[in-house]
Amino acid sequence: MLSSRTAWDLAANALAARTDALRASGRPVLDLAESNPTRAGLAWDPAELTAALADxxxxxxxxxxxxxxxxxxxxxxxxxxxxxxxxxxxxxxxxxxxxxxxxxxxxxxxxxxxxxxxxxxxxxxxxxxxxxxxxxxxxxxxxxxxxxxxxxxxxxxxxxxxxxxxxxxxxxxxxxxxxxxxxxxxxxxxxxxxxxxxxxxxxxxxxxxxxxxxxxxxxxxxxxxxxxxxxxxxxxxxxxxxxxxxxxxxxxxxxxxxxxxxxxxxxxxxxxxxxxxxxxxxGRERFLAPLRVRLAANRATLAGVRGAAADVLASAGGWSAVLRIGETIDEEALCLDLLEDGVVVQPGFFYDFERQGHLVVSLLPPPPEFAAGLRRVLDRCGNADFASPSGR
Ligand SMILES: Cc1ncc(COP(=O)(O)O)c(C=O)c1O
Structure with a gap:
């Protein structure tokens, strides 16, 4: 009765189900998958927005x-x-x-x-x-x-x-x-x-x-x-x-x-x-100016990542960054472990990388949250060498 184009497997995969459970648990979450600017402290001033909509x-x-x-x-x-x-x-x-x-x-x-x-x-x-x-x-x-x-x-x-x-x-x-x-x-x-x-x-x-x-x-x-x-x-x-x-x-x-x-x-x-x-x-600079500051701060934190276990791929833009963690690490297992640590990140396979061994992190979270989440990611990857501007 239903179309073949909508015949998706709707059973939540383990990662999605555990991510939802963590977000619903009330535990503090370091969400490095946040892509919604209005939830990352980059929302418009409500007064400015309502004024723009008042016509x-x-x-x-x-x-x-x-x-x-x-x-x-x-x-x-x-x-x-x-x-x-x-x-x-x-x-x-x-x-x-x-x-x-x-x-x-x-x-x-x-x-x-x-x-x-x-x-x-x-x-x-x-x-x-x-x-x-x-x-x-x-x-x-x-x-x-x-x-x-x-x-x-x-x-x-x-x-x-x-x-x-x-x-x-x-x-x-x-x-x-x-x-x-x-x-x-x-x-x-x-x-x-x-x-x-x-x-x-x-x-x-x-x-x-x-x-x-x-x-x-x-x-x-x-x-x-x-x-x-x-x-x-x-x-x-x-x-x-x-x-x-x-x-x-x-x-x-x-x-x-x-x-x-x-x-x-x-x-x-x-x-x-x-x-x-x-x-x-x-008025787009009202959003774009603080956004650029946010992206630059989190990129500066990423620039401190050094070591054998993970490196950061060079990027010329966008709101996310890619960590290369090595092909021998199971991306999904690592993401599940990180959920236990209260950190949400996305595995590379969500994005169709040619090879295993990538994590995707959003650059939108507030810098202290980003640095804390990244620290936990690198700890899990076995990277001891991470010079976070906000310290450990
Ligand atoms: C590259 C790219 N294009 C388009 C979209 C969708 O944008 P919209 O919210 O305007 O549908 C996204 C959403 O993340 C995106 O990453």
């Missing part, structure tokens, strides 16, 4: 499949500040970046079609693809002291049913950032193979080096930039994301026309959130 126009309903013009103009200004000139007519609002993926998979793919996605990458993509009956094919990102696109491997993954290539820059959880040359190469590859290029750029504003947008410059392919308030303003509760489309008009216009119809079927972005968008985006 008398909330009383009326203006259904607009692409999103209100003023809100799309605000997205254009945001992108212009990132070096991408995108006309508001090429912007479409969504209820989140996740929903942006869903709309684009509907637009681009028939059931069974394939989309190339990077590995490692975050697990939500699998769920989003399942829901659209799309098959994800992974192309590897390679680490040699920094992360790179393996262009040859990506090219070899293109098959007759491939419809799009997803790049995530900065990537979650690795912090890989694609440079302008890599993006230009991908653009040409996509154009030559009639594939769309999707750029998930939710973490661009806190990148540690220039992070060009897929929507910047003259694109030959049909290119989509995806982002949203969840990461740009630390406001996941507002439920606003967007898609900005780049590329030649002959490719963009028919795509946008259909995208509008897809969006019209749901009209899922709330009016009040759209009205608030210009003010919130203009």
């Amino acid at each position: 008398p126009r909330v009383a009326s309903y203006e259904p607009t499949p692409q999103g209100l013009l003023a809100a799309r103009e605000a997205v254009s200004r945001y992108l212009a500040a990132r070096g991408a000139a995108v006309d508001p007519g090429r912007v479409l609002l969504t209820a989140s970046t996740s929903e942006a993926y869903a709309l684009l998979f509907k637009l681009l793919c028939d059931p069974g079609d394939e989309v190339l996605v990077p590995a490692p990458s975050y697990p939500l993509l699998d769920l989003l693809a399942d829901l659209e009956a799309v098959r994800l094919v992974r192309y590897p990102m390679r680490y040699d002291g920094s992360w790179h696109l393996d262009r040859a491997a990506l090219e070899a993954s293109i098959g007759p049913r491939t419809r799009a290539v997803v790049v995530v820059s900065p990537a979650n959880p690795t912090g890989a950032v694609l440079d302008a040359e890599e993006l230009a190469g991908l653009d040409r590859l996509c154009a030559a193979n009639d594939l769309a290029l999707l750029g998930d750029e939710v973490f661009a504003d806190s990148a540690l080096r220039p992070c060009p947008s897929v929507a910047a410059g003259e694109r030959e392919a049909l290119a989509f930039h995806l982002s949203g308030l969840s990461k740009v303003c630390g406001l996941p509760q507002l439920k606003v994301g967007w898609i900005a489309v780049a590329g030649p008009s002959a490719r963009v216009e028919p795509a946008l026309a259909r995208l509008e119809v897809v969006s019209d079927a749901y009209l899922s972005v709330s009016g009040p959130a759209q009205l608030a968008l210009p003010g919130l985006l203009a």
Whole structure:
């Protein structure tokens, strides 16, 4: 009676069940898997947020499949500040970046079609693809002291049913950032193979080096930039994301026309959130400035990690970090042991690393909590040599 695309194994795995139990236990928890900025001491001032949402126009309903013009103009200004000139007519609002993926998979793919996605990458993509009956094919990102696109491997993954290539820059959880040359190469590859290029750029504003947008410059392919308030303003509760489309008009216009119809079927972005968008985006530094300070403090703590048992992979951005703990350590067993110590971390296998032996930690927790959690992680890994700024 129920669809095969939703035929998931819903039994909680041991790690998820024990994590839930720890969080519900009332014991103090050092949560190095926290990815919600509003729970990590990075929430907006409630007065500022309610002021941004107080608009008398909330009383009326203006259904607009692409999103209100003023809100799309605000997205254009945001992108212009990132070096991408995108006309508001090429912007479409969504209820989140996740929903942006869903709309684009509907637009681009028939059931069974394939989309190339990077590995490692975050697990939500699998769920989003399942829901659209799309098959994800992974192309590897390679680490040699920094992360790179393996262009040859990506090219070899293109098959007759491939419809799009997803790049995530900065990537979650690795912090890989694609440079302008890599993006230009991908653009040409996509154009030559009639594939769309999707750029998930939710973490661009806190990148540690220039992070060009897929929507910047003259694109030959049909290119989509995806982002949203969840990461740009630390406001996941507002439920606003967007898609900005780049590329030649002959490719963009028919795509946008259909995208509008897809969006019209749901009209899922709330009016009040759209009205608030210009003010919130203009005020994004209220979130981004303290966020950067937080990320830098936790990265400084990580920089103190030395020793044979664990090291930290170099990253150019994102809200998390990857610890390499050695292939002989069972990631899941270690995470379960850490739960006994009151510490939540994520195993690398959640993110499809090519090999065993990684842990993923969020950089959002308050620095003393982060340092204390990291200390326990390293103790479990047998690393004695850890110069934590906050001491033991
Ligand atoms: C790289 C990346 N893209 C998109 C999302 C989803 O963002 P949204 O909250 O806008 O759906 C996440 C969530 O963590 C993410 O890590």
